[in-house]
Amino acid sequence: MNNEHNIQPLLDIxxxxxxxxxxxxxxxxxxxxxxxxxxxxxxxxxxxTIERMALDELPNELGDLLFQVVFYCQLGKEQGLFxxxxxxxxxxxxxxxxxxxxxxxxxxxxxxxxxxxxxxxKAKERAQRQLHSAVDDIPLTLPALTxxxxxxxxxxxxxxxxxxxxxxxxxxxxxxxxxxxxxxxSIIEQEKVADEMGDLLFAVVNMxxxxxxxxxxxxxxxxxxFERRFRGVEAKVVASGSLMTEQTLSELDAYWDAVKQEEKV
Numbered sequence: 703m704n705n706e707h708n709i710q711p712l713l714d715i716x717x718x719x720x721x722x723x724x725x726x727x728x729x730x731x732x733x734x735x736x737x738x739x740x741x742x743x744x745x746x747x748x749x750x751t752i753e754r755m756a757l758d759e760l761p762n763e764l765g766d767l768l769f770q771v772v773f774y775c776q777l778g779k780e781q782g783l784f785x786x787x788x789x790x791x792x793x794x795x796x797x798x799x800x801x802x803x804x805x806x807x808x809x810x811x812x813x814x815x816x817x818x819x820x821x822x823x824k825a826k827e828r829a830q831r832q833l834h835s836a837v838d839d840i841p842l843t844l845p846a847l848t849x850x851x852x853x854x855x856x857x858x859x860x861x862x863x864x865x866x867x868x869x870x871x872x873x874x875x876x877x878x879x880x881x882x883x884x885x886x887x888s889i890i891e892q893e894k895v896a897d898e899m900g901d902l903l904f905a906v907v908n909m910x911x912x913x914x915x916x917x918x919x920x921x922x923x924x925x926x927x928f929e930r931r932f933r934g935v936e937a938k939v940v941a942s943g944s945l946m947t948e949q950t951l952s953e954l955d956a957y958w959d960a961v962k963q964e965e966k967v
């Protein structure tokens with residue numbers, strides 16, 4: 703494996719793509735905000751590749767994600783804001799600062815102590831930036847489930863959290879009842895239903911956090927499982943010589959149960 707490659711060829715390619723006279727018209731039209739959707743998409747493609755354990759595809763996907771970073775750095779360089787070297791220095795400084803047990807003389811033994819030290823250092827950094835709330839600087843653009851976890855972790859650090867699972871589960875049941883209360887009104891107000899559903903989802907995320915489950919990843923896995931099983935149902939319907947729309951719900955449920963049973967064999 704060749705470890706001698708450096709970042710400069712990629713930086714040179716990026717600069718060429720942005721050359722005002724000979725560059726690519728699409729690349730020249732981009733700015734910070736227009737690239738964001740592509741960055742998010744590339745990050746998800748990296749996650750998908752890892753979750754599918756398609757590790758032979760990972761270098762390609764990581765390259766696509768790295769290109770996003772290089773693109774931002776080129777824009778920053780053009781505007782006199784920063785360049786790739788500044789970005790590298792920033793992350794190096796941060797990693798050294800947040801790992802005093804590796805790069806300093808602080809002795810930390812357990813993973814729990816490392817995590818506590820990391821969170822303490824991050825809290826001090828937020829204080830230095832004059833952030834006034836525990837939930838300051840949590841990006842609004844994060845996926846909703848992920849952002850919920852971050853909010854809950856932040857407030858837990860200042861003591862706003864349950865110590866046991868029982869009240870967390872009770873809160874989920876309470877929120878379910880509040881949703882049902884709204885949908886059972888004589889006049890259903892969709893805005894209120896949506897509000898209560900939001901509270902329920904937030905409570906479920908909190909339960910996942912207490913169970914040490916990443917809700918974003920768990921839901922992605924559930925989506926993939928559902929898709930796989932539904933394709934199995936479709937295959938059985940085709941094999942029966944009929945169409946999905948010709949089946950009753952009970953017949954489709956029977957196919958679904960058969961697919962699930964086959965997965966256990």
